Amino acid sequence: MMKKLILATLLAVCVGNFSFAQCKETSDPFTNEKMNTYKWKKKVVYYECKSKKTTLEMMFMYAGALNAIISQGAELTFKTANGDVVKCQTISDAAPKVAVAGSVIYTNFSFIMAVSKEDLEKLSASKVVLVRYPDGKGGITDLKLKKGAANAVMQGATCVKAGM
Numbered sequence: 001m002m003k004k005l006i007l008a009t010l011l012a013v014c015v016g017n018f019s020f021a022q023c024k025e026t027s028d029p030f031t032n033e034k035m036n037t038y039k040w041k042k043k044v045v046y047y048e049c050k051s052k053k054t055t056l057e058m059m060f061m062y063a064g065a066l067n068a069i070i071s072q073g074a075e076l077t078f079k080t081a082n083g084d085v086v087k088c089q090t091i092s093d094a095a096p097k098v099a100v101a102g103s104v105i106y107t108n109f110s111f112i113m114a115v116s117k118e119d120l121e122k123l124s125a126s127k128v129v130l131v132r133y134p135d136g137k138g139g140i141t142d143l144k145l146k147k148g149a150a151n152a153v154m155q156g157a158t159c160v161k162a163g164m
Contacts, residue, residue: 034163047115076090
């Protein structure tokens with residue numbers, strides 16, 4: 001009985017890990033225009049390529065409840081393992097989304113950025129190791145990406161680049 005429980009748990013974990021990332025070619029339901037998308041973990045990392053324009057959306061979490069809007073034009077900087085630096089600007093305001101998990105309050109901000117073809121090449125060639133992004137309390141924050149997120153940024157860039 002215990003072996004079955006362990007096997008079922010391992011299977012659930014493996015299936016869950018494979019379902020985190022999705023690379024799809026779809027069509028816009030209104031225009032029938034071809035569109036490539038990549039989604040990892042409920043849009044923690046999300047790419048969309050449509051009309052040869054690519055956007056990258058990344059979600060960042062802050063401890064506590066924040067009530068600030070981060071304005072369009074904010075800069076996010078990515079540093080790759082091979083030393084390339086990619087600078088992107090947000091194309092819309094990032095509004096806070098406050099949530100509660102148990103007794104912990106946190107705020108999510110989703111930054112949507114335009115990504116050039118050249119920057120997409122850099123992001124697909126090497127893993128991102130560091131991101132500099134706007135802090136909801138003012139200033140900037142540097143974040144070392146964990147393996148899963150670093151892989152998602154690179155795999156997403158590769159996915160949408162293949163569909164261009």
